[in-house]
Amino acid sequence: MLNFDLTVEDIREPLPSFSKEQAEQKIRMAEDAWNMQNPEKISTAYSLDSQWRNRDVFLKGRAEIVSFLTAKWQKENQYRLIKELWAYSDDHIAVRFTYEWHDDQGQWYRSYGNENWAFNERGLMQARHASINDVAISEDERLFHWPLGRRPDDHQGLTELGL
Template sequence: MSNLSPPFTEETALAKVRAAEDAWNSRDPQRVALAYSENSEWRNRGQFLQGRDAIREFLTTKWNHELDYRLTKSLWSFTENRIAVRFQYEYHNEAGQWFRAYGNELWEFDDNGLMRRREASINDRPIQESERKFDWPAPGPRPAEEPGIPAIQ
């Protein structure tokens, strides 16, 4: 993702969001962590992380517990080096209970296009498997024909 560096235009901000979505849908902690600066700072719900190693460890744990994870992101707004995103993802736990998570992220990038700060607020809602919206083959990117986040929930 680092080839998309600030200052952002609408086109590059959209591309940055889609690149992030595709990376997270790979469920590869190493791949995802490379999009963040070495000393990146995170707030994820009530957790605070710093650095790529902590991010990689967090993601490894996350995807060991959030099974069949599928994510979609949508650009909310952007400035020169910041992007705001809303997202939804679905997963199930080891007991088979499905969830849809709703959230917002604030991203800040360094001059090389690496994310140096990420703040995420996320709420999980239990759903029935029959309520799932994201069922493309995973791991892997959301197919272009999949609509992503509907305008109104």
């Protein structure tokens, strides 16, 4: 596994002020990263002092993000995520998303949510606010069947799937 310097803030293009195409690019980059499930790499897309609210959990900084994501994917097995643009402006992007996963007992879930993102001038996310609801589903209700990792380009998005 590659090591990432969690103390350095790189520049992450595209940079604010976002066009629609740039907002969609930022979203797909985030989706791809989360589907690869590498907490250290993911954390470098956030500012050093990034603040999160994820459901009822409040985090600050990359170390807490890494710890949170590591624990998340120990619980959420076979995780597959799709994100979609909801709205955007200068340095903010609103995203709706759905992901599917199962717990250690084999119960499948579809998690629905939205995120509000704020970016700094370096293109790093400095704030993330996520609201998420989990719905138990049967295995035959699953819609996300690609191999673990990046969602294939030809896989339907949320709108096309009726989600």
